[in-house]
Amino acid sequence: MSGSYDVLIVGIGGQGTILASNVLGEACLIEGRHVKGAETHGMAQRGGSVESHIRIGGEFGPLIAPGQADLLISFDLLETLRYSHYLKKDGKMVVNRRLVLPTSVYTQKLTAPSEDEIIAALKKYELCLLDADRIATEAGSPLSQNVVMLGAAARWMPLKPAMLLESVRRLVPKKTVEINTKAFEMGRDAGGKS
Amino acid sequence: MEQNYLLGNEAIAHACIESGVDFVSGYPGTPSSEVIDTLRLRPERSYYVEWSVNEKVALENALAAAWCGVRALCTMKHVGLNVAADPLMTSAYTGVTGGLVILSADDPFAHSSQNEQDTRCYAHFARIPCFDPASVQEAHDMIAGAFELSEEFHLPVLFRPTTRICHSKGDVQLGDVQESTRVGEFHKDPRQYVVIPAHTRVLHKKLNEKQPALRKRLVEKGFNRYEIRGKIAIIASGIGASYVQELLPPGISFMKIGAYPIDEEWLGDFVQKHEKVLVIEELAPEVEEIVRQVAGCVPVFGKKTGYAPYEGELSPLAVAGIMVKAGFLEKNPFSAIEPVQNLPPRPPILCAGCLHRSVFYAIKRVFKDAIYPSDIGCYTLGLQLGAVDTTICMGASITVASGIAHSGEPRDVVCTIGDSTFLHTGIQGLLNAVYNGANMTVFILDNRITAMTGHQPNPNTGQTACGVESPPVSLDAICRACGVSFVEGVDPYDYTGMVQVLQEARKRKGVKVIIAKQMCVISARRAGVKRGRYAVDPEACTGCGTCVRFGCPAIEFASEKAQINELCSGCSVCVQLCPAGAIAREGKK
Numbered sequence: 129m130s131g132s133y134d135v136l137i138v139g140i141g142g143q144g145t146i147l148a149s150n151v152l153g154e155a156c157l158i159e160g161r162h163v164k165g166a167e168t169h170g171m172a173q174r175g176g177s178v179e180s181h182i183r184i185g186g187e188f189g190p191l192i193a194p195g196q197a198d199l200l201i202s203f204d205l206l207e208t209l210r211y212s213h214y215l216k217k218d219g220k221m222v223v224n225r226r227l228v229l230p231t232s233v234y235t236q237k238l239t240a241p242s243e244d245e246i247i248a249a250l251k252k253y254e255l256c257l258l259d260a261d262r263i264a265t266e267a268g269s270p271l272s273q274n275v276v277m278l279g280a281a282a283r284w285m286p287l288k289p290a291m292l293l294e295s296v297r298r299l300v301p302k303k304t305v306e307i308n309t310k311a312f313e314m315g316r317d318a319g320g321k322s
Numbered sequence: 323m324e325q326n327y328l329l330g331n332e333a334i335a336h337a338c339i340e341s342g343v344d345f346v347s348g349y350p351g352t353p354s355s356e357v358i359d360t361l362r363l364r365p366e367r368s369y370y371v372e373w374s375v376n377e378k379v380a381l382e383n384a385l386a387a388a389w390c391g392v393r394a395l396c397t398m399k400h401v402g403l404n405v406a407a408d409p410l411m412t413s414a415y416t417g418v419t420g421g422l423v424i425l426s427a428d429d430p431f432a433h434s435s436q437n438e439q440d441t442r443c444y445a446h447f448a449r450i451p452c453f454d455p456a457s458v459q460e461a462h463d464m465i466a467g468a469f470e471l472s473e474e475f476h477l478p479v480l481f482r483p484t485t486r487i488c489h490s491k492g493d494v495q496l497g498d499v500q501e502s503t504r505v506g507e508f509h510k511d512p513r514q515y516v517v518i519p520a521h522t523r524v525l526h527k528k529l530n531e532k533q534p535a536l537r538k539r540l541v542e543k544g545f546n547r548y549e550i551r552g553k554i555a556i557i558a559s560g561i562g563a564s565y566v567q568e569l570l571p572p573g574i575s576f577m578k579i580g581a582y583p584i585d586e587e588w589l590g591d592f593v594q595k596h597e598k599v600l601v602i603e604e605l606a607p608e609v610e611e612i613v614r615q616v617a618g619c620v621p622v623f624g625k626k627t628g629y630a631p632y633e634g635e636l637s638p639l640a641v642a643g644i645m646v647k648a649g650f651l652e653k654n655p656f657s658a659i660e661p662v663q664n665l666p667p668r669p670p671i672l673c674a675g676c677l678h679r680s681v682f683y684a685i686k687r688v689f690k691d692a693i694y695p696s697d698i699g700c701y702t703l704g705l706q707l708g709a710v711d712t713t714i715c716m717g718a719s720i721t722v723a724s725g726i727a728h729s730g731e732p733r734d735v736v737c738t739i740g741d742s743t744f745l746h747t748g749i750q751g752l753l754n755a756v757y758n759g760a761n762m763t764v765f766i767l768d769n770r771i772t773a774m775t776g777h778q779p780n781p782n783t784g785q786t787a788c789g790v791e792s793p794p795v796s797l798d799a800i801c802r803a804c805g806v807s808f809v810e811g812v813d814p815y816d817y818t819g820m821v822q823v824l825q826e827a828r829k830r831k832g833v834k835v836i837i838a839k840q841m842c843v844i845s846a847r848r849a850g851v852k853r854g855r856y857a858v859d860p861e862a863c864t865g866c867g868t869c870v871r872f873g874c875p876a877i878e879f880a881s882e883k884a885q886i887n888e889l890c891s892g893c894s895v896c897v898q899l900c901p902a903g904a905i906a907r908e909g910k911k
Contacts, residue, residue, distance in 0.1 A: 235871060
């Protein structure tokens with residue numbers, strides 16, 4: 129078995145999960161570590177459920193097996209529940225406290241768990257719940273919520289926060305570097321620095 | 323040497339530049355599209371690059387360039403290779419002078435495809451080599467070898483990455499960019515390039531004579547290799563080899579197949595040194611068939627004995643399961659954990675403001691009891707709206723419609739096809755339907771772009787792959803030239819007007835074409851088009867649910883009232899649907 133640190137980033141197509149995974153990949157390069165990843169492209173991105181696998185220190189395949197992820201970063205409560213089985217027994221979760229109901233809930237009158245029910249179900253994991261939209265807006269742009277999430281998750285990752293931040297600064301559009309730097313730091317505060 | 327974190331397709335594209343590629347053509351298709359997208363969007367290019375109108379056209383162009391001695395790359399998804407199969411089969415006979423690499427990306431598990439076919443079977447069928455990389459780095463590294471092999475044996479070469487190579491990422495060691503300097507020159511040689519029977523019989527024999535040396539060369543070059551570590555062995559190819567390597571216990575021999583055809587003598591020697599072998603590969607039993615031919619009495623574990631599946635994609639969990647079942651691994655290191663059940667699914671959905679949704683809604687309203695053949699594109703998602711009855715392959719909406727219409731089926735037939743798909747293989751079907759007098763309605767969904775695969779331009783866009791202006795084709799004129807007399811353009815955001823045109827079409831005999839023109843909402847957003855949002859007046863809303871049934875992701879329903887969220891792009895179709903007049907532009911009443 130490989131000694132990789134496996135991170136699963138999940139959300140809804142269009143929320144910025146791919147940029148978040150690129151940040152982790154770039155940070156691995158800065159630190160001179162191997163990294164493997166897999167992501168959702170194509171039609172599935174049209175508002176569908178999306179997942180990015182990132183294996184820090186990974187040398188083999190890009191996919192994480194269920195029950196093996198060290199860390200789950202989730203942009204949506206319902207998606208957290210959908211992918212929760214990927215997490216290890218002592219795995220960590222960093223979750224955006226936001227619930228976007230799929231359109232099928234309205235058109236086909238499907239039942240969906242409520243915000244409180246989902247949070248209750250997630251209580252068995254080591255959970256960091258934050259309002260990334262609000263924090264991102266405070267940092268200067270709601271579009272920086274993915275960077276807020278990374279900031280909050282930084283304490284769990286085997287990458288130096290300074291390197292993660294450097295990677296963020298390299299990958300976001302130039303005119304948003306300051307906002308995203310602030311978003312990252314505010315995310316770190318929300319995640320509880322250690 | 324440069325280290326980068328790259329998508330498989332980006333790494334492949336870069337490797338082509340390192341090999342000094344001169345000519346690039348292809349048709350977009352998930353998971354292959356980003357190879358050309360990477361090549362066409364580079365600020366400096368020393369090579370020619372085009373999006374062709376379909377894969378057959380792309381391959382014939384690339385083949386001709388390779389006949390002229392330059393290095394050519396042609397890209398497509400696996401099902402595109404079916405469209406290009408005609409030139410493919412005979413290109414093996416004519417061969418090439420410059421290297422020709424045909425990238426056909428497979429999609430095990432059909433993440434974004436209509437089937438799970440295996441490109442390696444085509445290579446076998448055409449008797450040309452095929453590369454099957456196991457990782458992003460290997461995909462990158464193999465490209466140089468693929469061009470060299472193509473030139474050494476004067477054969478087109480297939481390159482088969484799968485979704486988990488194309489759309490996976492890794493730290494990749496890149497080489498230096500090589501500027502293409504070759505200039506094409508065609509040397510007339512009818513015996514090579516004019517495949518009349520007298521010539522082609524000779525060419526077929528020559529193709530067969532190339533095979534033994536080809537098989538040996540793939541071993542000599544290290545694309546196929548092994549390590550003997552014990553009495554039992556695993557043979558793996560493609561991404562499956564990466565999964566096996568992560569799990570492989572000490573004391574088990576390992577053979578990695580990276581290219582075809584496999585040297586049978588070499589393979590037989592390896593198999594005979596073991597007491598049993600397990601074959602791990604995705605989709606077809608291409609490797610396993612040959613292993614069985616040379617295995618003699620050595621037991622072979624694989625698909626044919628029920629240990630591995632013929633369909634779907636492999637995963638670490640699946641490979642571990644196969645290894646345990648076949649006795650190559652003591653215990654599965656992954657615990658089978660069930661996902662949480664009964665969660666509402668979140669499939670992909672047409673965007674808020676997408677033109678397709680309003681077209682489907684209008685079709686369903688005017689043609690209540692009709693058959694709805696459709697095609698390949700974002701609009702296949704019209705399935706969720708009950709407006710897609712068939713999808714089989716590119717261009718088959720129009721042909722399936724005319725087939726149903728001529729079968730005696732008494733109901734109306736209304737088919738939908740996107741602009742890029744119409745230009746890909748839709749035109750011939752329309753010509754055929756008119757020629758043979760079918761009664762049907764064709765809806766062309768014209769958003770001016772190949773949207774689903776990532777917004778590639780097509781002849782309808784007004785610019786080439788590299789952004790050079792080109793004359794946008796007139797879909798209207800094409801339809802009229804095919805002999806259609808009823809050709810009407812509609813704005814799908816004008817729902818009421820569109821319904822009237824549909825009602826008119828319904829009254830007429832023959833082939834009727836309606837062209838719905840509206841920019842893709844994603845392109846419109848990128849172009850800075852702002853239409854403003856709409857909102858529901860809760861006082862006026864009766865909670866009837868009409869707008870909810872429209873299926874727009876911007877419309878939600880809570881406490882017996884509809885509400886519009888921030889996804890609204892201002893198409894205003896729901897305003898026209900609401901029987902209570904409760905929806906208006908935000909901030910206005």
